[in-house]
Amino acid sequence: MVHKPSNKDKVYAKPLKEPEGFKFDAKVADVFENMITRSVPGYPLMLDLIGMLGEMYAIADTRCYDLGCSLGASTLKLRQHLPQSCHLIGIDSSSAMVERCRANVARDHSQASVEILEQKIQDTEFESASVVVINFTLQFIPDNERVAMLKKIADGMVTGGALILAEKIVFSDHEKQRFMTELHHEFKKYQGYSDLEIAQKRASLENVLIPNTEEEHIDRLKEAGFSSAQVYIRCLNFASILAIK
Numbered sequence: 001m002v003h004k005p006s007n008k009d010k011v012y013a014k015p016l017k018e019p020e021g022f023k024f025d026a027k028v029a030d031v032f033e034n035m036i037t038r039s040v041p042g043y044p045l046m047l048d049l050i051g052m053l054g055e056m057y058a059i060a061d062t063r064c065y066d067l068g069c070s071l072g073a074s075t076l077k078l079r080q081h082l083p084q085s086c087h088l089i090g091i092d093s094s095s096a097m098v099e100r101c102r103a104n105v106a107r108d109h110s111q112a113s114v115e116i117l118e119q120k121i122q123d124t125e126f127e128s129a130s131v132v133v134i135n136f137t138l139q140f141i142p143d144n145e146r147v148a149m150l151k152k153i154a155d156g157m158v159t160g161g162a163l164i165l166a167e168k169i170v171f172s173d174h175e176k177q178r179f180m181t182e183l184h185h186e187f188k189k190y191q192g193y194s195d196l197e198i199a200q201k202r203a204s205l206e207n208v209l210i211p212n213t214e215e216e217h218i219d220r221l222k223e224a225g226f227s228s229a230q231v232y233i234r235c236l237n238f239a240s241i242l243a244i245k
């Protein structure tokens with residue numbers, strides 16, 4: 001099936017009787033590129049840095065992973081910067097995303113081999129990984145499963161390997177949290193979303209996207225077995241973190 005690559009996101013444009021919990025279904029997959037670009041401030045820069053860091057940390061003859069690969073934006077950025085002998089594995093549990101991701105990957109002719117698997121990250125085995133990307137996906141994993149999942153990833157990585165983690169974050173300082181939430185709301189309005197769209201999407205993500213603070217992320221990464229972890233981009237309430245095994 002051919003999917004139009006970047007339809008405008010109107011998922012929450014009409015009033016809904018009761019906003020359902022957010023799902024990565026076909027309706028979202030059809031507009032996802034537009035949705036994430038207009039919702040995450042700094043997203044294009046974050047993608048560029050995945051390519052740059054991939055080039056710095058990928059080691060020949062190892063594996064690389066993109067966890068929660070969606071339509072393959074982060075997968076392809078990474079693939080385009082990998083040595084030919086790396087094998088890249090994209091993982092996503094949404095069949096709508098995987099179908100579209102495979103079609104996008106088929107149009108890319110970078111040299112490193114790639115496969116896109118429809119499965120849960122929790123069911124994935126990691127082996128000799130030099131680069132692992134988890135871009136805006138950990139926040140959808142139940143909070144009490146996150147340490148175990150990161151431990152499993154760290155155990156499957158080579159020493160010196162890089163985990164690139166991006167997340168929506170929260171702030172323990174109440175005033176800072178209020179201000180960043182307001183600024184993010186303004187950013188979405190600037191991107192053309194109405195107040196109704198913003199409110200309905202926020203309600204549907206409630207209890208589905210569970211954000212942590214930067215400090216919680218850093219502490220948890222160290223607990224999981226990474227020797228260092230630091231924030232290298234923050235744009236409003238969205239951050240990218242580099243952790244080294």
Ligand SMILES: C[S@@+](CC[C@H](N)C(=O)[O-])C[C@H]1O[C@@H](n2cnc3c(N)ncnc32)[C@H](O)[C@@H]1O
Nearest residue numbers: 024068070073074092093094120121135136137
């Ligand atoms: C916000 S999107 C990721 C965006 C993508 N990494 C990018 O940079 O364009 C989150 C993705 O994670 C997937 N996902 C959520 N929970 C998952 C799980 N437990 N295992 C695998 N994929 C999961 C969703 O289906 C969705 O496609």
